[in-house]
Every structure is written in structure tokens, then in C-alpha cells.
Amino acid sequence: MRTMSVSEKLAILADAAKYDASCASSGANQRDSRDGKGVGSAGGSGICHSYAPDGRCISLLKVLLTNSCIYDCHYCINRRSSNVRRAAFTPDEVIDLTLDFYKRNYIEGLFLSSGIIRTADHTMEQVVSVARRLREEHDFRGYIHLKTIPEASGELIEQAARYADRISINLELPTQVSLDKLAPEKNLGRTKQAMGRIRLKLEDAADRRKTGDRALRHATGQSTQVIVGADESTDADFLARADELYGSYKLKRVYYSAFSPIPEPSKILPLAAPPLVREHRLYQADWLLRHYGFGVGEILPVEAPNLDLNIDPKLSWALRNRQDFPMNVQTAPRERLLRVPGLGVKNVDRLLQIRRHTLVRLADLTRLRVSLKKVMPFLITADHFPSAGLLDGDRLIARLAPRPQQMELFAR
Numbered sequence: 168m169r170t171m172s173v174s175e176k177l178a179i180l181a182d183a184a185k186y187d188a189s190c191a192s193s194g195a196n197q198r199d200s201r202d203g204k205g206v207g208s209a210g211g212s213g214i215c216h217s218y219a220p221d222g223r224c225i226s227l228l229k230v231l232l233t234n235s236c237i238y239d240c241h242y243c244i245n246r247r248s249s250n251v252r253r254a255a256f257t258p259d260e261v262i263d264l265t266l267d268f269y270k271r272n273y274i275e276g277l278f279l280s281s282g283i284i285r286t287a288d289h290t291m292e293q294v295v296s297v298a299r300r301l302r303e304e305h306d307f308r309g310y311i312h313l314k315t316i317p318e319a320s321g322e323l324i325e326q327a328a329r330y331a332d333r334i335s336i337n338l339e340l341p342t343q344v345s346l347d348k349l350a351p352e353k354n355l356g357r358t359k360q361a362m363g364r365i366r367l368k369l370e371d372a373a374d375r376r377k378t379g380d381r382a383l384r385h386a387t388g389q390s391t392q393v394i395v396g397a398d399e400s401t402d403a404d405f406l407a408r409a410d411e412l413y414g415s416y417k418l419k420r421v422y423y424s425a426f427s428p429i430p431e432p433s434k435i436l437p438l439a440a441p442p443l444v445r446e447h448r449l450y451q452a453d454w455l456l457r458h459y460g461f462g463v464g465e466i467l468p469v470e471a472p473n474l475d476l477n478i479d480p481k482l483s484w485a486l487r488n489r490q491d492f493p494m495n496v497q498t499a500p501r502e503r504l505l506r507v508p509g510l511g512v513k514n515v516d517r518l519l520q521i522r523r524h525t526l527v528r529l530a531d532l533t534r535l536r537v538s539l540k541k542v543m544p545f546l547i548t549a550d551h552f553p554s555a556g557l558l559d560g561d562r563l564i565a566r567l568a569p570r571p572q573q574m575e576l577f578a579r
């Protein structure tokens with residue numbers, strides 16, 4: 168049989184990796200080679216994070232070690248029952264490609280994942296060996312994100328964290344019921360156990376750094392990806408799981424990836440992708456959980472477990488809780504002002520500063536580039552008191568909802 172060239176393998180294994188969205192590098196520790204030692208940089212002026220229009224990171228060499236897999240996850244093009252062309256890099260080939268692409272300024276780092284070959288441990292050993300040799304043999308200081316396998320041994324996952332800037336384990340689906348249906352070999356409990364172990368290692372490394380071990384090389388965060396729209400899981404299912412992962416496992420990010428139909432799909436998958444706006448609304452709701460003090464039950468009450476696709480989740484909450492408005496910008500506490508549609512964290516903090524010295528007026532909001540159209544029904548300022556009828560009725564929704572737009576001809 169003809170041996171496949173590295174560029175043929177790259178075409179297959181880069182294409183196979185494109186379905187993974189969990190490769191953002193924000194929040195990573197900054198390594199660099201500005202002292203003249205080593206190659207690569209994960210920080211300073213040497214790196215900029217670029218994203219394709221669909222939100223996928225494009226500044227990293229993003230490949231799989233192999234697209235062969237012994238698992239049979241229905242939503243995955245690399246599942247064992249899929250009729251795709253298979254390829255496998257050797258660790259040496261990935262190392263050479265990474266260094267070569269870096270030196271040509273094509274990439275700032277490496278995102279490496281893999282299908283599971285033979286066993287989870289065997290696969291993780293190969294993945295870890297790429298990162299270890301890049302760091303130890305080539306003094307590579309660029310960004311490395313490794314995808315880990317929950318079934319792999321704790322020792323191997325720990326090694327992955329030692330050499331990578333970011334590690335992730337894809338949860339894929341929010342409940343065991345969904346996993347049983349679409350990814351029968353995957354287990355939610357095992358994944359959470361692995362995340363728990365990683366959390367402890369990350370905290371241990373952070374403590375050691377604080378106590379002076381500044382040269383310590385270690386990942387600074389973990390993330391995960393979930394697939395939205397591949398089954399009936401509701402937005403409440405996704406957000407409740409994300410909330411748990413942020414709280415109990417200290418994940419840096421949960422990435423919501425809209426399911427995209429794959430070639431030769433399994434018969435139990437939906438035929439069409441969910442609207443991309445669903446992914447967008449989940450990111451907005453996730454942001455409210457992490458930065459605005461909202462609870463999942465507030466964003467998605469039991470009777471409405473899916474986000475409104477027409478308006479953003481904060482506005483949706485405000486419209487369900489009109490009794491809380493209008494709010495006085497001069498006296499309302501910070502955590503209440505954060506709930507006003509149209510006010511972001513930075514603007515709320517600036518308003519708190521302004522009101523210490525003077526009365527807040529609409530002109531102050533304009534100076535802060537706050538959308539008056541959006542906040543005026545909800546906010547009282549020194550020169551504005553919304554009329555009683557402004558908060559009532561459907562007219563408010565009509566006034567605040569974005570105008571319908573012509574669909575793009577070639578939208579996903």
C-alpha cells in the first residue's frame with residue numbers, strides 16, 4: 168500500500184479537527200522567547216488570537232494525531248463506523264510541522280487532539296509525547312492546547328497539564344441520557360472525575376507559582392465543548408451543566424458548538440443544523456452566569472427551558488421582571504444595575520464612580536456610549552423618568568427587539 172505523504176495526512180487530519188471549537192487561548196500563562204532563548208511566544212506582541220467568521224480559532228496549528236477511533240459517537244465524523252479516509256501522524260511529524268509552521272509565521276501554537284487508538288492511555292502517551300518533546304527538546308514556548316481523554320490515567324493527564332498551556336476534555340452533551348444515546352462509550356461521571364483531578368493539579372500549580380516557583384511550567388486552565396442541537400437537550404440542560412462546571416471544576420470556558428451535519432451522518436442525528444443564533448444566545452447567557460450574577464433558573468425558568476432566539480437573555484429576563492424597573496441609577500446597588508438591559512459591567516462601574524460626585528444624567532450615559540433606546544425604559548436618571556406606559560405591553564418588545572434582517576444567501 169502507498170505511504171501517505173505528510174501533506175496528505177495534514178489535509179485529512181486538519182479537516183477532521185475543524186469540528187472542535189474549544190481552542191481559544193485567552194487566559195493562558197505567557198511564555199516567550201524574548202530573552203533570546205527558545206522559539207515561540209504565547210504572549211507579548213508575538214501573538215494575536217484570530218478567529219474564523221464561524222468563531223473557530225485560526226491562529227493555531229489545529230490537527231488530530233489520528234482520525235481513527237475505537238469509539239462510535241454518532242455526531243462525530245471520525246467515529247469507527249464512519250466511512251472516512253483515515254490517517255495518522257507520528258509524534259515526530261506533528262513536532263516538525265509545528266516548528267516549521269511557527270518559523271514561517273503561520274501559527275502561534277498547536278492545538279492537538281486525537282481519535283482514540285488502541286487504548287485511552289496509548290493515545291494520551293502519544294499526545295503528551297508531542298508536547299513534552301516540543302518543550303524539552305526544542306524549547307518551544309508557543310501556545311499548546313491538548314485535548315485529553317477522561318479514561319486516560321491520572322498520571323498522563325497530569326503530564327499533559329505540565330506541558331500544555333490549556334487542556335480540555337470535551338463533555339459533548341450535558342446529560343448521561345444524551346450521552347447514552349449519542350456517545351454510548353462516554354460517561355459523564357468519569358469526565359467529571361477527570362475534570363476534578365485537573366482542577367486540583369491546576370490549583371496546586373497556581374499555589375506553587377504564588378509561593379515563588381515562577382518558572383513552573385503548567386497549564387493555567389481547562390475548558391470543554393458541548394454540541395448544541397444534536398439531540399433534544401434544552402438550553403437549560405446546557406446552562407445548568409455549564410454552571411456546575413464553572414462552580415465545581417473551575418473551568419475557564421464552556422464552548423457551545425452548534426451541531427453541523429457531517430457527511431454520511433448517523434440516522435439518529437437531525438438532518439439540519441440548529442440556527443446559529445442559538446449558539447450565540449447560549450454564549451450570551453453563559454456570560455450572564457459568569458459575570459452578571461444571574462442564576463440558571465432566572466435566565467431560564469422551568470416553564471421556558473429554551474432561550475428566546477429573538478432577543479438577548481438579559482432583555483428577556485428584564486421583560487419577565489418588569490416589576491423591578493425602572494431602577495434609579497443614583498441609588499441602585501451594583502448587582503441590580505448589572506441587570507439593566509444595555510448596561511455592561513464596565514459601564515456600571517463607571518456609573519458608580521460618576522454618581523459618587525454628581526447626579527447621573529442621560530448625557531453621562533451617552534458619553535459612556537450606552538444605547539439610550541435600550542436603557543431608557545428601565546432607568547431613572549436625574550433628568551429622565553420613564554413614563555408609566557413605557558414598560559408595559561408588547562410595544563416595548565417591538566421597540567427593543569432587533570429588526571428582522573434579510574437572511575444571507577449562503578448562511579450556514
Ligand code: SF4
Binds near residue numbers: 236243
Ligand atoms: S471519542 Fe472523540 S474522536 Fe472518537 S468518535 Fe467520539 S468524539 Fe469522535
